[in-house]
Amino acid sequence: MRTRTLGESLKVAEIGLGCMGMSAFYAGAEEAESIATVERALDFGVTMLDTADMYGAGANEHLVGRAISGRREAVVIATKFGQVRGPQGEPRGVRGDAEYVRQACDASLARLGVEHIDLYYQHRVDPNVPIEETDGAMAELVATGKVRHLGLSEASAETIRRAHAVHPITALESEYSLWTRGVEAEILPTVRELGIGFVAYSPLGRGFLTGRWADPDDLPPEDSRRNHPRFQGQNFERNLALVDRVRALAAAKAVEPGQLALAWVLHRGNDVVPIPGTARREHLEQNVAATEIELDGSELARLDEAAPIDATAGDRYADMSSVEL
Numbered sequence: 001m002r003t004r005t006l007g008e009s010l011k012v013a014e015i016g017l018g019c020m021g022m023s024a025f026y027a028g029a030e031e032a033e034s035i036a037t038v039e040r041a042l043d044f045g046v047t048m049l050d051t052a053d054m055y056g057a058g059a060n061e062h063l064v065g066r067a068i069s070g071r072r073e074a075v076v077i078a079t080k081f082g083q084v085r086g087p088q089g090e091p092r093g094v095r096g097d098a099e100y101v102r103q104a105c106d107a108s109l110a111r112l113g114v115e116h117i118d119l120y121y122q123h124r125v126d127p128n129v130p131i132e133e134t135d136g137a138m139a140e141l142v143a144t145g146k147v148r149h150l151g152l153s154e155a156s157a158e159t160i161r162r163a164h165a166v167h168p169i170t171a172l173e174s175e176y177s178l179w180t181r182g183v184e185a186e187i188l189p190t191v192r193e194l195g196i197g198f199v200a201y202s203p204l205g206r207g208f209l210t211g212r213w214a215d216p217d218d219l220p221p222e223d224s225r226r227n228h229p230r231f232q233g234q235n236f237e238r239n240l241a242l243v244d245r246v247r248a249l250a251a252a253k254a255v256e257p258g259q260l261a262l263a264w265v266l267h268r269g270n271d272v273v274p275i276p277g278t279a280r281r282e283h284l285e286q287n288v289a290a291t292e293i294e295l296d297g298s299e300l301a302r303l304d305e306a307a308p309i310d311a312t313a314g315d316r317y318a319d320m321s322s323v324e325l
Contacts, residue, residue: 001045001291004270006197007170010119010149012076014266015291016048017041017284018201018277019064023056024089027220029279031063038067040281042074044288050173050201050275052080052123053108057089061111072114078173078199079108080123080153094322096126098137105141121151121173125325131155131163139167151199154323157190169196174324175316176200176272178209178261178307179230179242185309187324192271203265203274205312206231210258211243229314238313245306255293259286263293264303 001013020026022034038049049068051060061079068075081104084092108117120141122134141147149170152163163169172191174183180202191198204210206225213219216226216236225231230239243257250260265274276287295303317323 001047001288004197004273006119006199006271006273007149007168008195010076010170010197012048012273013046014273015046015262015288016050016076016078016199016273016275017046018275019049019051019060020055021277022063022279023060024054025224026279027223033281034063034279035067037279037281037284038064039071041284041288042068042071044284046288047074048076048078048119048199048273048275050078050199050277051112052083052121053104053111054080054083054085054089054123057085057087058107058111061108065111065113069113076118077112077114078119078121078151078171079112079117080121080151080173081105081108082123082126094124094126096122096129096131096134098133101134101137101141105146109146116145117147119149119151119171120147121153121171122155123153124322125152125155125159127325131159132166135163135166135169142167154325156324157186159325160187160190160194160196164194164196169194171197171199171273173199173201173275175202176265176268176274177203177205178246178264178303179205179239179312180316181307181309192269198269198272200265200268200272200274201277203262203276204258205261207258208239209243209246209261210256211247214240227318228316229318230312230316232314235314242307242311246303249299249302249306253293253299255290256286259290259293260303262287262290263295264300266291266293267295267300
């Protein structure tokens, strides 16, 4: 597994593992298989595991902590705070005040069972708290040794600049894939100007780009993707056309459509690290194999043509009010 550098010095494998679906939002995960998937990822040389305190109301951090027991030195733990959840996972808004930053960090350290967090993200920007206060509190965590590197998630270019002026931001995590390319306009140029790495979540379009679904009813009733505009009605039908174009290009290269979509993200630059999420070893193995796919200029151009910016029908979330603030 090749390595990439986020920010000035955080070295990680070129592909990470998103752990959210092991505990929240998606259906069908089993704890034993999820832990086995994490262990298999580490065997492959994957180093960065991505979690958050709100995934399963803390359950995901507990799971990751158990999965890395005895292998801490091989892992870059990335976790997030800011989206407040109740004990049953019910939303309670966004917090970025200094007191909450400190409380959230201590709680995550306890659930993970570790002494420090390698990469600590503000999950969503609090519109009621200046980013300087939030990032200042996060910088204090670095000074005390509880956190090694700081990150932001789904922040605007202006917010990124303001935070980076308080303390260096190592990575920005935002959605990026063949069907979500909005970051190319302003966000990616900004982080590259500032020397900040980019972590791409949902690089497979929340699984849509794998081509596994032909109808919204293919999703289990309890799967949260049913609430996403892109997975509904006419949007779903229109987006199938995009997948069909990717599938045709993948067939010509004798790879799976999801692997081709992931390879496209890997080719966006050595400062981009995708973190496809899965709770199954078989899907993990397909994702890791995508790191061996080489795409030349003409192949990349055909993919750009198949999935141009703004080609996807529907918003990413039912409520877009908390992203890119």
